[in-house]
Amino acid sequence: MSEPRRRLSPDDRRNELLALGAEVFGQRPYDDVRIDEIAERAGVSRALMYHYFPDKRAFFAAVVRAESERLFEATNTPPRPGQSLFDQLREGVLAYLRYDEENPYGAWATYVGMGRHDPVLRGIEDVDNERQANRVLARIRAAAGVELDSKVERDLRIRVYGWLAFTFEMCRQHVLEPSIDVDQVAEACAHALLDVIRRLPGIPADFAERTVVDGPTRRLGA
Missing domain, CATH: 1.10.357.10 (Tetracycline Repressor, domain 2)
Structure with missing residues (x-):
């Protein structure tokens, strides 16, 4: 179940997503991670996730x-x-x-x-x-x-x-x-x-x- 969405500044939201990405990529192989899963765990929409990072490769590089x-x-x-x-x-x-x-x-x-x-x-x-x-x-x-x-x-x-x-x-x-x-x-x-x-x-x-x-x-x- 996703967490309730909290109001954060764009920078804070991006940093939160990066921290979550580090946790997920640090536990599982790259190919096993789905970008939708990150969005769900962060309590944000898929569209917002892609607003910050165009694809999984870009997200991983940012992490x-x-x-x-x-x-x-x-x-x-x-x-x-x-x-x-x-x-x-x-x-x-x-x-x-x-x-x-x-x-x-x-x-x-x-x-x-x-x-x-x-x-x-x-x-x-x-x-x-x-x-x-x-x-x-x-x-x-x-x-x-x-x-x-x-x-x-x-x-x-x-x-x-x-x-x-x-x-x-x-x-x-x-x-x-x-x-x-x-x-x-x-x-x-x-x-x-x-x-x-x-x-x-x-x-x-x-x-x-x-x-x-x-x-x-x-x-x-x-």
């Missing part, structure tokens, strides 16, 4: 985009004065894992969405990866304390994109198997990027030395 925006904001962990790069990376990954734990359906809908080959969904992933890469690169530059050579910047960006894919999969595995220790995941991801930085040809030698972290809980010095 993935909204969840990606929420995740991007959730992983915005500004560095504290004197905080090491290791700790910054670790906190960012922990924020990612917390978001997944607090929004399991939305997180899974995003994982499913990013695994599809639809060009619209691929475009959402590309935008999100670029924003995340720029955020990580800014932290690395600040930690290096010197201007990096343009070739080093290029090669570093490529490796950061690869690291994002690695981190994405590590966090997805935690959704699949919640018993995996979040601290181990976060530290493994942080260590992985520091190792990539240290091995990058052309990286300043003093910065490379400062990326060495002894043991799983030792912190990279400022």
Whole structure:
């Protein structure tokens, strides 16, 4: 039975539909979800549903985009004065894992969405990866304390994109198997990027030395 329809602003109604979509797509395969079902559960007419989203593909893309925006904001962990790069990376990954734990359906809908080959969904992933890469690169530059050579910047960006894919999969595995220790995941991801930085040809030698972290809980010095 549908819920009684409530008066909401257009933005609030759209956000409500997106939240409901994340819940539904996060529990069932895309092909099993009907747009009419979403409208019924939200207590709106089919016509109103199509007013906001022309078809199921557009609705799913909007759900993935909204969840990606929420995740991007959730992983915005500004560095504290004197905080090491290791700790910054670790906190960012922990924020990612917390978001997944607090929004399991939305997180899974995003994982499913990013695994599809639809060009619209691929475009959402590309935008999100670029924003995340720029955020990580800014932290690395600040930690290096010197201007990096343009070739080093290029090669570093490529490796950061690869690291994002690695981190994405590590966090997805935690959704699949919640018993995996979040601290181990976060530290493994942080260590992985520091190792990539240290091995990058052309990286300043003093910065490379400062990326060495002894043991799983030792912190990279400022």
